Amino acid sequence: MHVNGYLNYEMIRDTLNTSSLNILSMKKQFLYTFFVALLLTIGSVSAQFSRPVSIGAGAGATFNLTDLAKVESKFAFYGEVDYLITPYISVGLHGEKGTLAGNGYESDFKNLYFAGNVNGKIRLGQFLGNADNYSYYTLEANTFSRILSNFYAGAGAGLVKNRIQRNISALYANYLESVGGEISKDNGEIHFVLPLNVGLDIPFGRTLYGPQWAINVNYQHTLTFNDNLDGIINKNNDQYGLISVGVKYGLFNRK
Numbered sequence: 001m002h003v004n005g006y007l008n009y010e011m012i013r014d015t016l017n018t019s020s021l022n023i024l025s026m027k028k029q030f031l032y033t034f035f036v037a038l039l040l041t042i043g044s045v046s047a048q049f050s051r052p053v054s055i056g057a058g059a060g061a062t063f064n065l066t067d068l069a070k071v072e073s074k075f076a077f078y079g080e081v082d083y084l085i086t087p088y089i090s091v092g093l094h095g096e097k098g099t100l101a102g103n104g105y106e107s108d109f110k111n112l113y114f115a116g117n118v119n120g121k122i123r124l125g126q127f128l129g130n131a132d133n134y135s136y137y138t139l140e141a142n143t144f145s146r147i148l149s150n151f152y153a154g155a156g157a158g159l160v161k162n163r164i165q166r167n168i169s170a171l172y173a174n175y176l177e178s179v180g181g182e183i184s185k186d187n188g189e190i191h192f193v194l195p196l197n198v199g200l201d202i203p204f205g206r207t208l209y210g211p212q213w214a215i216n217v218n219y220q221h222t223l224t225f226n227d228n229l230d231g232i233i234n235k236n237n238d239q240y241g242l243i244s245v246g247v248k249y250g251l252f253n254r255k
Contacts, residue, residue, distance in 0.1 A: 056080045056216060058246020064100040065239040066230040067181075068109055074099035076242055088126035088149070092119055094156070094195070100229055100240055106169040109230045115222070117158025117195050125149030150201040150214075160224065161190045164231040181234035194223040201248065214248040 059077040076098020082090045096115040102108065128149055164187040173183060199218035220242045229238035 052084050053251045054082045054084075054214075054248045055251065056082070056246050056248035058216060058218075058244045060218075060242055060244030062098050062100055062240055062242050064102060064229060064241075066100070066102055066109075067227075067232040067234050067238075068102035068104040068107060068230055070102055070104045072101035072103065074101050076244070078242075078244065078246070082121075082248070086126070088123040090121050090123075092121070093117075094119055094158070096242070098242065102230060105172040105175070107167060107172045109164060109166040109232070111229055111231075112163040112165075113229075114161040114163075115158060115193065117156040117193070119154050119156025119158075119195060119197065121152045121154030121197060123150055123152040123201075147200070147202060150203070152197070152199055152201070154197040156195045156197075158193050158195060159190055160193050160222070160229075162186075162188055162228065162231075164188070164228075166231040168232070176232065176234060179234070181232065184228045184231045184233050186228070187231055189226075189228055191224060191226050191228065193225070196221045196223070212250040214250075216244075216246045216248055218242075218244050218246070220244070 057077070057079045059075065061073045062076045063071045063073050065071075076096060078094060078096040080092055080094040082092035084090045094117050098113060098115075100109075100111040100113060125148075128145070164184075166187070168183055176182060197218055197220050199216060201214040201216050203214045222240050222242070224238050227233045227235075227237050229240060
């Protein structure tokens with residue numbers, strides 16, 4: 001880089017300019033790569049738990065509020081699919097098969113029913129200011145906070161299909177007639193119901209991105225809009241409850 005003992009400033013300038021251009025190009029390439037990676041990372045983080053799907057199943061005990069007031073607790077089981085609109089608000093489909101039974105006045109009934117509903121649930125975490133990607137699929141350091149966030153309440157709409165077997169005494173049939181009631185002529189009726197839910201999801205099964213499993217404890221109280229869960233039509237609409245324990249599994253989560 002010397003000519004006749006002197007520095008060739010033009011060569012140095014050209015070399016520096018070339019180096020500067022190369023450095024600038026590398027910076028641009030680095031910034032572009034970093035920006036793309038950042039976008040991909042942000043997109044991945046926001047999508048991981050924003051709309052998870054879970055499937056669940058469980059079983060429990062039924063009891064009913066019907067005209068034959070001596071309740072016989074019976075068995076029911078269910079399956080469900082839930083979709084989280086946000087980490088704390090879900091919509092789902094619930095299918096159920098069980099038995100309702102009762103007796104009194106020398107009469108008894110048994111209803112081997114089928115039920116299904118569409119429901120929505122909102123969890124307490126919606127009001128606690130937790131991270132946006134927190135649900136029962138993700139872990140927080142504080143176990144109490146994680147569990148507290150997953151208490152929920154919900155409501156839905158659905159149908160019940162009756163399969164009623166009954167033995168009604170003549171004495172009770174005469175009593176019903178005297179108070180304006182009657183024995184239902186339809187033992188296989190399908191009718192509209194309104195299920196109300198309160199419960200808790202308890203997450204477990206830790207992975208890098210949080211648990212994929214949850215134990216579910218739920219109480220569902222189902223209101224009907226007629227009076228025919230027991231085959232007896234009187235003054236008040238019938239109701240029934242289901243106390244259940246189940247398990248949920250989160251689909252489409254990263255591992």
